[in-house]
Amino acid sequence: MQKEIIHKIPNGKLVRISLEYDTTILQKIKICGDFFVHPEETIEEMEKVLRHLPVEAGEIRIKQKLDEVAHSKNAQLIGIDTQTVASLIHEAIYQ
Amino acid sequence: MSKIETKTNSVQWRFIPIETHTAATNMALDEACAHAIAMGKANPTIRFYRWQPSAVSIGYFQSLAQEVDVNECRKQGVDIVRRRTGGGAVYHDYKGEITYSVIAPEKMFASNIVESYKQVADCIILGLKQLNVNAEFVPINDLIVNGKKISGNAQTRRNGILQMHGTILCDVDVDKMFSVLKVPDEKIKDKVIANVKERVTSLKHQGISDYQTVYQALMHGFLDGKEWKKGKWSEEEMEKAEILAEEKYGHPKWIEMR
DSSP states (O other), X not given: OEEEEEEEOTTSOEEEEEXXXXXXXXXXXXXXXXXXXXXXXXXXXXXXXXXXOBTTOOHHXXXXXXXXXXXXXXXXXXXXXXXXXXXXXXXXXXX | OOSOXXXXXXXXXXXXXXXXXXXXXXXXXXXXXXXXXXXXXXXXXXXXXXXXXXEEEEOTTSOHHHHBOHHXXXXXXXXXXXXXXXXXXXXXXXXXXXXXXXXXXXXXXXXXXXXXXXXXXXXHHHHHHTTTOOEXXXXXXXXXXXXXXXXXXXXXXXXXXXXXXXXXXXXXXXXXXXXXXXXXXXXXXXXXXXXHHHHBOOTTTTTOOOHHHHHHHHHHHHHTTSOEEEOOOOHHHHHHHHHHIIIIITSHHHHTOO
């Protein structure tokens, strides 16, 4: 299945998440938008760690995964945050 | 820290007067310059430039297919490039805007990124003040005049070098802009365009239509209070830029990356 969700973060930027999943596993995810992440490749790393995550992984687990990447890259996120991304992924799957 | 740090006496800026290039070359020159500064081979640099042919640039994190009508660009001869900075899609009209880049060691700026946006934005504000246009900085990365957007900016920091570029709108044709840019919901595109027309302004709207006047004012805004010298690209920078323009910024692998 394929889903897309678009969300404008209040006082932040527009986030567009596209994902592909089968009945149990997240196959592919793309986090796009006009936000800023330093260093930029953090986002590809985030997309990578979410791949093959069980679809029933809740918001908390998704956010934890994203935070781990942000922490390991010493990343700064501007106009976007891991909580919003995690909620949007969860919402996209269950909408 | 409110001003860009210039007290470290020996800092002399290199100023590269306005140039016109293709989209790929413009982005490649920014990166080649950042590389040269990181290697200690170039001074902190301020440059101005234009885009010919007119071009669309998209932010690092944006999806090409979601943001740009590629066929329409091809039809109109509009270039497409992905920036190495985040932020949104921009239509760079050759006659409609002026672009700048500030490339320097990040230690010369506030470590807080939004604060450093403001430091560079202050140069634009000062420049526009010369034209009796009162602009203000709106976090994260915009400048507005009377509540309407006149400038968008984006920065990246790599290898200790901050690179920030942005555009100042001289004349804006919103219909033309949206003939090549997509909107999140194409069904309500007319409404979005009407809304953008309300929320965007240009120097022409503010009564200033001479490009050279705008350029001189911005030059003043960026260089005032700094020690600077007019300079040009080194051969090494030109060579690096040529490679980057061909193998990265002009290459589908990068442009279509997301």
